[in-house]
Amino acid sequence: MPKVTMPQLGESVSEGTIGKWLKQVGDHVDKYEAIVEVITDKVNAEVPSPFAGTLTAILVPEGETVPNDTEIAEIDGGGEVVAASAAPRAPVALAPAASFGPAGSDERPVGDYEGRVTPAVRRLAREHEIDLSLVPGTGHDGRVTREDVLAYIEQRRTGPGAATPTVSTAAPASAAPASAPAPAARAGEDELVPTTPMRRAIAAQMIRAKSTAPHAYTTVEVDMSGLVALRDSVKADYQAREGIGLSFVPFVTKAVVEALRKHPDLNAHWTDQGLLRRRHINIGVAVAVDDGLIVPVVHDADGLSINGLNKAIVELAGRARAGKLRLEDIQGGTFTVNNTGWFGSVSSQPIVNVPEVAILSMEAIVKRPVVLATPGGDAIGIRPMMNICTSFDHRATDGAQIGRFVQDVRMWLESVDVNTSVW
Numbered sequence: 001m002p003k004v005t006m007p008q009l010g011e012s013v014s015e016g017t018i019g020k021w022l023k024q025v026g027d028h029v030d031k032y033e034a035i036v037e038v039i040t041d042k043v044n045a046e047v048p049s050p051f052a053g054t055l056t057a058i059l060v061p062e063g064e065t066v067p068n069d070t071e072i073a074e075i076d077g078g079g080e081v082v083a084a085s086a087a088p089r090a091p092v093a094l095a096p097a098a099s100f101g102p103a104g105s106d107e108r109p110v111g112d113y114e115g116r117v118t119p120a121v122r123r124l125a126r127e128h129e130i131d132l133s134l135v136p137g138t139g140h141d142g143r144v145t146r147e148d149v150l151a152y153i154e155q156r157r158t159g160p161g162a163a164t165p166t167v168s169t170a171a172p173a174s175a176a177p178a179s180a181p182a183p184a185a186r187a188g189e190d191e192l193v194p195t196t197p198m199r200r201a202i203a204a205q206m207i208r209a210k211s212t213a214p215h216a217y218t219t220v221e222v223d224m225s226g227l228v229a230l231r232d233s234v235k236a237d238y239q240a241r242e243g244i245g246l247s248f249v250p251f252v253t254k255a256v257v258e259a260l261r262k263h264p265d266l267n268a269h270w271t272d273q274g275l276l277r278r279r280h281i282n283i284g285v286a287v288a289v290d291d292g293l294i295v296p297v298v299h300d301a302d303g304l305s306i307n308g309l310n311k312a313i314v315e316l317a318g319r320a321r322a323g324k325l326r327l328e329d330i331q332g333g334t335f336t337v338n339n340t341g342w343f344g345s346v347s348s349q350p351i352v353n354v355p356e357v358a359i360l361s362m363e364a365i366v367k368r369p370v371v372l373a374t375p376g377g378d379a380i381g382i383r384p385m386m387n388i389c390t391s392f393d394h395r396a397t398d399g400a401q402i403g404r405f406v407q408d409v410r411m412w413l414e415s416v417d418v419n420t421s422v423w
Contacts, residue, residue: 004073006066007047009040009330016040017065017197018072023055029075036072037323039197040205045325053077063145063197124149130156147194154192198292209354213270213393217349218402222410224365224384226417227251233418242307250309251416252362252388252409253283253337257302257309259408260335266405267334269355270396284333284353285313287320288342294320295353297333306422341365341386350391357396360409363387386413 006016019037029035034046035055057074060066121144125132128149135152137144195203231246238246260267260281269276281302284295296316301309319325336353341364350361365386372381388409392402 002051002053002075002077003071004035004047004049004075006038006060006068006070006072007327008068009038009045009327015065015067017201018060018062019197020062021058022046025055025058027055029053029055040201045327045330046323047327049075051075051077061143061145063143063147065197065200121146121149128153151192151194196291202292206351209351213352213354214395215349215352215391216394216399216402217389217391218399218406219347219387219389220406220410222386222388222413223370224248224386224413226415226420227413228365228384230416230418230420230422234422238307238422242311244311244314246310246422247313248341248362248365249285249313249337249339250306251413252339252360253285253298253301253309253313254306255409255412256283256335256337256360257281258412259405261302262408263401263405265397265401266358266392268357268396269334270357270393271355275357275396278334280332280334282332282334284336284356285316286336286338286350287317289321294325294330295333295336296320296325296329297331299328299332335359337362346387347389349389352391352393354393356393358390358392358402358405360388360390360406363389 008014009016016038017040019039021036023029023033023035029049029052031050031052032048035049036047038045038047053075055073056076058072059074060070060072066072121132124130124146125135130149130152132144132149135144135148138148227248231248231251235246264277265275267278267281269278280300283298283301285298287294287296296319298304298309298312298316301312304312316325316329319329333353333356335356336350336359338348338350338359338361340348340350340361344364346363346366348361348363350359352359363386365384367382367384369380370383370385372379372383388406390402390406
């Protein structure tokens with residue numbers, strides 16, 4: 001039976017979490033039709049079916065995290081093979097639901113619960129002496145997930161009867177049904193907010209980045225007077241012509257692209273074998289979403305004008321926030337640009353998006369007094385200034401090279417004036 005496997009959603013991504021099944025067992029799917037939403041630290045992406053047919057089995061339930069290339073579903077490429085009178089094949093659990101091992105083994109159910117759960121959920125329930133039949137399940141087909149158990153543990157700790165263990169070998173006379181909602185937290189009580197799959201994935205990637213890549217940082221300030229004047233002079237006409245706004249992000253991205261042409265060692269990935277220079281300049285642009293951060297990629301950014309970069313960034317950001325990114329949208333990044341200035345930040349130190357070797361953050365543009373060199377001597381003037389910080393993997397490069405790189409970025413930005421073409 002043809003299998004659908006967990007794809008690799010990014011250069012450094014080794015696993016993915018099933019967010020939501022968009023098709024159910026028995027449904028017909030077309031080739032390239034989205035069948036499942038997968039979550040990583042970088043993206044929520046809809047995974048297309050590699051072939052047409054009928055979805056005959058879901059092998060990994062929603063909320064579960066599995067390595068790349070793990071089989072997650074079966075599709076009968078022959079077409080409609082699920083008989084109309086037959087019940088659709090049930091999702092296959094990661095462990096047999098009614099498999100009873102020897103006493104004390106990890107295969108025993110907990111309490112009177114007989115539904116399918118993963119070994120991790122079963123182990124967590126045993127450790128905290130929880131009867132899984134009392135835990136409301138929010139997973140696929142009411143399956144109890146790890147988040148459900150953690151929420152129940154917190155509710156039991158802070159709610160009424162918190163000190164009463166719930167494990168038993170016989171059903172309690174007053175046991176609540178599995179579908180009973182958890183009691184609402186009382187005003188003033190602490191509340192455990194279960195970690196979302198995206199948040200867990202981001203946490204894992206950030207730990208990996210900080211624990212493996214020795215970070216160092218360089219910050220310079222940029223006089224944005226000419227660039228601000230250019231944008232102010234064209235933004236109304238640009239909006240009318242293109243139908244979208246013109247932000248400062250494509251300008252900074254363009255400056256980064258031009259600087260990377262001169263510094264190819266920064267358009268690279270760090271590997272155990274050495275520095276892998278990437279032939280294409282593919283700029284990842286960090287996009288804030290409701291529950292995390294996504295980094296879609298502008299491919300071949302060195303072939304785009306400021307207008308082309310702006311259109312690509314606006315489109316990718318819109319699809320990222322709508323959860324409509326494609327796999328190729330988050331693959332192949334070689335350098336990342338981060339716009340922390342959007343939130344008013346004037347100083348930050350971003351974490352390198354490993355295996356990339358550097359990331360640049362643009363901060364808020366703030367008017368402030370600066371010393372100006374004039375023919376009559378130094379003077380004080382008010383200028384729109386912006387800080388840019390580049391974080392880098394010190395295994396791959398050093399402060400001197402990064403210093404030259406950020407100076408090239410700064411000089412490009414300061415060279416922009418009202419005569420610079422956006423198109």
